[in-house]
Amino acid sequence: MSINEFIIELEKELSVLPKDRQQEIVENFKNQTQKAMALGDTEEYLLKILGEPSEVAKKYIAEEIIEKPEQKKEEKPLEKKKGRLPVTGHFAAEMKDKDIKQLTILGESAEIKVVTGKKFGIKFLSYTRKGKLEYEMDNGQLTFHHSGSNDVKFNTIIDFMKKRKQLKKDELVITWPEPLDMLSVNNKDGKVIVTDIEAEEFRITTEEGAIECAGLTGNYGELRSAMGALKLESSDFMNLFMETEMGKLTAAGVSSERYHLVTELGKIALDNLTADSDLKALSKMGSVSVNYREKPRFTKIVARANVGKVKNALEKNTIEKQNYRAEYMSEMGSVKITVN
Numbered sequence: 587m588s589i590n591e592f593i594i595e596l597e598k599e600l601s602v603l604p605k606d607r608q609q610e611i612v613e614n615f616k617n618q619t620q621k622a623m624a625l626g627d628t629e630e631y632l633l634k635i636l637g638e639p640s641e642v643a644k645k646y647i648a649e650e651i652i653e654k655p656e657q658k659k660e661e662k663p664l665e666k667k668k669g670r671l672p673v674t675g676h677f678a679a680e681m682k683d684k685d686i687k688q689l690t691i692l693g694e695s696a697e698i699k700v701v702t703g704k705k706f707g708i709k710f711l712s713y714t715r716k717g718k719l720e721y722e723m724d725n726g727q728l729t730f731h732h733s734g735s736n737d738v739k740f741n742t743i744i745d746f747m748k749k750r751k752q753l754k755k756d757e758l759v760i761t762w763p764e765p766l767d768m769l770s771v772n773n774k775d776g777k778v779i780v781t782d783i784e785a786e787e788f789r790i791t792t793e794e795g796a797i798e799c800a801g802l803t804g805n806y807g808e809l810r811s812a813m814g815a816l817k818l819e820s821s822d823f824m825n826l827f828m829e830t831e832m833g834k835l836t837a838a839g840v841s842s843e844r845y846h847l848v849t850e851l852g853k854i855a856l857d858n859l860t861a862d863s864d865l866k867a868l869s870k871m872g873s874v875s876v877n878y879r880e881k882p883r884f885t886k887i888v889a890r891a892n893v894g895k896v897k898n899a900l901e902k903n904t905i906e907k908q909n910y911r912a913e914y915m916s917e918m919g920s921v922k923i924t925v926n
Contacts, residue, residue: 589619589629592639599643611646627866631911634864645806670720670731677721678707681728688727689766693773696732696756700769702782702801703761710758717756732758777814796833807842815852835869853919861885865912873919877926885910887923894920 587595593616600608619632636642674680691698696717710719717734734756755776766785771778774793782801789808790797796814802821808828809816815833818826818840826842828835831850838857845865847854854869856876862884867874873894881900886908889898894916900923914921 587633589632592633592636593619595639596643599640600646602647615642631864670722673708673710673719673721673730678705681706684723684728685726686728686764687767688770689760689762689768690727690729690770691732691758691760691772692730693732693758693771693776693778694734695775696734696758696773697776697779698732698771698773699757699759699779700771700781700783701759701761701779703763705761705763707761708759710756712756713754714756719758730758730760732756816849834872862910863912864910866915867913868915869917869919871918872916873921874914874916875922875924876914877924879926881925882910882912884908885912888913888915889921889923890914891916891919891921893918896921898923899925 593612596615597608597612600611603611622632623629689700691700710717712718712734714734717732720731720733722729722731762783766783768787768789769780769783769785770789771780772789772791773795776792776795778790778792778795778797780788780790780797780799780802784803786804787806787808788799788802788804790799791808791810792812792814794813795811796817797809797811798817799809799821800819802818802823804822805824807818807821807823807826809818810828811830811833813832814830815835816828816830817834817836818828819837820839821841823840823842825844826837826840827846828837829846829848830852832852833849834852835847835849835854836856837845837847837859838855840858841860843860843863845859845863845867847856847865847867849869849872851871852869853872854867854874854876856867856874858877858879859865861878861880861882867876878900881903883906885905887898887900887903888911889896889901890913898921914923
């Protein structure tokens with residue numbers, strides 16, 4: 587199968603979506619594959635990473651369901667949609683017997699934490715007292731909406747000292763006890779921390795703010811930031827996607843069959859990833875350093891730097907058979923591969 591044939595099959599699988607949305611997705615997909623090939627990915631490599639067109643289509647369709655739940659036809663909804671409601675002090679007790687499979691958090695200006703625990707719990711603090719937290723329940727999906735900012739005005743240093751606590755972002759901490767089908771966090775301004783959560787799919791995004799995750803287990807993991815560092819430790823995925831436009835990217839003790847790790851402006855530091863796996867690590871304006879705990883047996887290692895130096899301890903490593911390809915690239919920095 588070629589990329590063009592893949593796109594034709596993808597378009598067929600997306601036929602359940604409105605025609606205009608279907609065309610938009612296909613055009614975006616074409617642009618992404620063209621960009622990847624321009625950066626050095628081969629057609630064969632892309633097809634291996636993508637898998638089956640039906641699986642790719644499922645992810646796009648799932649996103650449409652999350653973004654536009656009102657368009658989903660449901661014969662027997664698990665929970666009737668009531669619109670946004672305020673989160674009260676009794677909220678955790680009210681959610682006790684709800685069957686929640688998807689958790690979505692939409693933040694405006696907040697520090698967000700999602701952690702594991704024996705029972706569901708929620709803690710929300712607004713230092714400005716202007717922050718607001720609301721929720722929606724729809725067909726097993728619980729969505730939190732945070733609004734508010736830390737835009738506090740002060741005239742003198744004394745005024746600043748009085749109001750300095752109000753400069754802190756709102757804080758939202760959610761304790762979650764059960765596995766999920768999907769955990770989605772989208773925060774405009776503020777750090778996101780997620781620890782020891784199990785979900786089939788993770789989608790964690792910030793516009794301005796770091797993302798720090800540890801102890802995650804799932805099939806697909808996606809960490810994105812326009813302006814923030816990404817850090818992932820001690821986690822297990824089938825497919826891992828990490829991309830930031832500005833910030834350091836760190837992954838340690840993370841197993842996966844496929845990795846896509848890209849930072850536009852920042853370093854990449856990798857340690858103890860799966861030795862035999864398909865991997866692409868690219869820093870456009872920073873160094874790339876990776877440490878293997880064991881030598882790969884079935885993976886071809888490629889290390890390239892347009893400007894900086896390349897030190898590859900696996901340069902002479904002999905593999906039994908090439909089943910995978912790992913590429914480490916820097917456009918304006920060095921690349922270093924060690925085995926320790």
